[in-house]
Amino acid sequence: MLPGRALRLEVVRVEKTNIPSQSAGSPFSPSQPESCDSPAPLVSPVTRSSLMRPSVLARQFKPMIPSVRYNSTNFTINTQSHVFKYLNEGPKYVKFTEEHEWLAVHEDDTGFVGITTYAAEALGDATFIELPEVGTTVDIGENIGSVESVKSASEIYSPVHGEIIAVNDILESKPQLINDDPMGNGWIAQIKLLEPTTVESSEELMDSEQYEDSLKDE
Amino acid sequence: MPLSSPKRVSFIQQLFNSRFRIITSGDAADNDDFNLLDFQHYQESPDVKKKRLELIEEVENENILEEGVINPPKENPNKILSNILEDYVGLKEPIAFVSKISNPYRNLAIEDHIFNQMPVPKDQGSNYNRLIFYTNSPCVVIGKNQNPWKEVNVPLLNSLHIPLVRRKSGGGTVVHDGGNVNYSFMTTKNNFDRYTFAKIIRDGVNKYEGSKYRLEVNERGDITTEKQQDDVCYKISGSAYKLAKGKSYHHGTMLLNLRLDILKQLLHRDEAKLGIVDAMASVGSVKSKVTNFEMENDKFIELVTNEFQSIYGKPIDYGEQSDPDEYDQNELFGLTDFVEANALNKTTKVIIIDDDTTLPEYVYETESQLKEWDWKFGGTPRFSHKLMNEKFGFEILFKVDKRAIVREMELTFLPNDLRILSEDKIKQSFEFLQNMISKGEMKYKGSELAGFITNDMISDWLGESIDGTS
Known part of the structure; x- marks a missing residue:
């Protein structure tokens, strides 16, 4: 080669x-x-x-790209999941990171975090999800857990500065949920934003269109 | 370094010498470590020598004619001058590292540091890939999300003073000793996959004719022997991976001459004695039939380094002034075939790390973190451990939470008419421990739990069963 x-x-x-x-x-x-x-x-x-x-x-030789074509429906929050139904309105906005995390922020300035459909596909079957501890404060880019799949440990980073107020315990016994519904029931943590005003306009975070484009550029 | 008189070292001789001494500026011992010592005894036939001297004269005359001066001798760009690790970890070029250190914690810390410091190229065309080799003194290494009580005979390990190491990558449990070479291949997260480097090892090693087995890569990405007469492809290398911050590594063990009998014992658990561990969500190990490849460690390192260099290395560049199109240097020496066969036309720096190498403080910090009980045992996902004591006729179940904090214990009595201690007395001996556990800060350490049991025999038994301490 x-x-x-x-x-x-x-x-x-x-x-x-x-x-x-x-x-x-x-x-x-x-x-x-x-x-x-x-x-x-x-x-x-x-x-x-x-x-x-x-x-x-x-x-052409890059195996991280799953053999699926993505369109906008691939990167939307599952409307049947807790992430969507948490407040009546659904999330206020959804953002994405370069490290393939998504962030769904609600009216109460809390955001759910998980890994994107793209990341879940690329990693393969998850065997273990390491969750953060409720009550800890995390910075942007700080490690908030990891996904182990087929012998690889992949770190997850917080897209925001905030406090972990909930974790998705179900993933401890059902790690495969992260493959089945990565952008819904496979959410990892809920974070109370400590700097809510800076998040939506952050240049580090992408909207779904930008995220999709970033996958094409890779 | 020059073989001839330093006063009159021609450019061509420099070039020739440096091509076969690309590894380090070190002495003969270093070359021998890569089995390159034989190159020192390279002798040209009289005809070749005559031709070479003619060519040298010709080229030098040309230089004089063209530029009026002889080109200054050019240094091999891959000559290693510094003995400070920090001078290399951030370089924007592919690099191979060979650690001569045998401390498993330090090697993992060095690997972690090189990984963290590896720059990520902005464009896909370039690579700053890293390759590391290290061989540890005897130890057992478990995956990031594994349960040591489930995977390993912890009491035996502790009685033999064999370190238990929890690594930062996923996967299962492996045993290391001096007959095992660990490799670690680092690249970007985008270029990550589980097969690329296994195939590089396979191809590099299979180029050598003198091996005991031909290697294959199976669908799990494991390196195995070809199918043997008993229809088994024996596993020779176990792999694990980590993805973080836009980067990835694939590291693994290469069983060359490992003491497989000891491996078996360390990983064997007699549940009657060591209890039943319900590891719940943690990652289990997949047992495979393994064998040794029976190659010398240095030979393996040399073959894989060559393959790494031939794929990711940079064309040898002798300085800005040389023009590669001017003439084909390999052809000049009639070496084209040789060079293509050995792929020495591309190279990388090879950094030797040993006890004299200056390591950054970060490495020592990581090393001590890796040694901490809170990482090694405390990193275990939630589990339960049931121990049976036949002599006293009871079972005790410990439910252990994250950070290996004991959440609760359950004492159950088994039917036993020959009980040497009454049920009440046994219950009493656990009361103090029960009390401590309810406070919620009791770590699942044999010595600590045993310390709160008032009956000496039960206390010793419990400490011994949990981890060989009491």
């Missing part, structure tokens, strides 16, 4: 896609639906020519 060799292959590929008289049956045809096993499922056909860039080439 020498990068040099991969590059040479890609040059050929891109040249082919640039032939205008390409037949519809070509494997490089933009009209061809992408299979789940496609090595680069997140590259849209329009941006194919960008495969020339080494940064995008590298992604």
Whole structure:
């Protein structure tokens, strides 16, 4: 898997896609639906020519990307879960971090935290969830637990400064909940925001659209 | 370093010498550690020597003609000068580290530090990957979310003074000794997967013809032997992973010449004596048939380092002035085949860490944290432990919470007509302990629990059964 060799292959590929008289049956045809096993499922056909860039080439071999196409419905809070129903209105806003955590903030300036559908898929079957202790105060970026799956321990970080006011104990006996419903019943902790006014406008946090775009850029 | 007179060292000779001495600036002993000592005895045939001298003259004349001066001798950029770990951990290039330290806590602390300090490249094209090797003195290493009472024969471990180590990565329990080389491959979180480095090890090691087995990587990402006559692919390496702050590592054990008989004993628990542990949610170990690869530790390190360098290393650069397109240096020496076969055209720094290396304070802090009971035993997820005492005819169940704090105990009497102590007397001997547990700060340590039991025989038995202390 020498990068040099991969590059040479890609040059050929891109040249082919640039032939205008390409037949519809070509494997490089933009009209061809992408299979789940496609090595680069997140590259849209329009941006194919960008495969020339080494940064995008590298992604072809990147196993962190699950073989699923994401659209906006992948990154919404499960409306049937406690995270949504906690207050009548549903969460005020939902934010995302680079480390693939989500944060759903309610009117009472408390936020639920969990890992995104993307992260849950990439990690695989969870075998153990380490939860934070209720009552502890955490800073932005501070470790608030971890997810163990298939021999890997993955740290979870707090997206906000606040106090842990609840943890999802069910995950202790049912860690697989984090795979089944990562953005709902698989929530990890509820945090009372200590600086609520700075959270919604924070440049560190992304909205769902930005988060989706960040996955494409990776 | 130069083999010839320092007064007149030609550029070509420098280049040649440095190519085969890329590992360190150290003495012959260091080279021998990588089995590179033989390169020192490299002797060229008279024809080759004649040709080489002609070429040297030619190239030097060219330099004089072109620039009027002889190019200054160029240093191998990978020559290691410093003995301070901190000088390397933040470098924005791939690096291999070899620890000669055998203290398991210190090695894990060094690994943790190198991981934390590894920079994450902004663009996907570059890599600042790290590779670390270390070999520990005998110890048992459990996964981050495991229960030592469940996984290990804790009393035996303590009586043999074998350290129990809880690592920061996931996965199961492994036994280490001097016949085991640990590897740790670090890269970005985006580039993480469970197979990449296992395959690198497989490919690197399989290039060597003299091994006992050909290696394979199974669907779990384990490195195993090829299927043997008994239809079993014996496991040779156990892996674990950690993801944090945009980075990831895959580390594992490579069983080369481990004392497998001792491994078996340390991990064997007789439940009649050591009790039944309900580890609840904690992560269990998967038992596999294992065998030794029977390769020398240094040979393994050399083969895997070569493979790492050939994939992630940087092309050898002898300074800004050299122009790689000017002529093919390998071809010049008729070494093209050799270089391609050994992939020495790409390299990385290889940093040797030993007892003389200056380590940052952080490493010592982490080392002491890893040694603390609160991490090793206190890091156990909630569990219960039921111990049976046949002689006195009772069972005692301890329910243990997070941080290994005993939440409650339950004493049950078994039918026993030959009881040497009455039920009431036994109950009495536990009263003080019961009282302490209800205060909610009782740690699940054999010595502490035993200290609150008023009957000496029961006290000794309890401490011994929990962790071999009393």
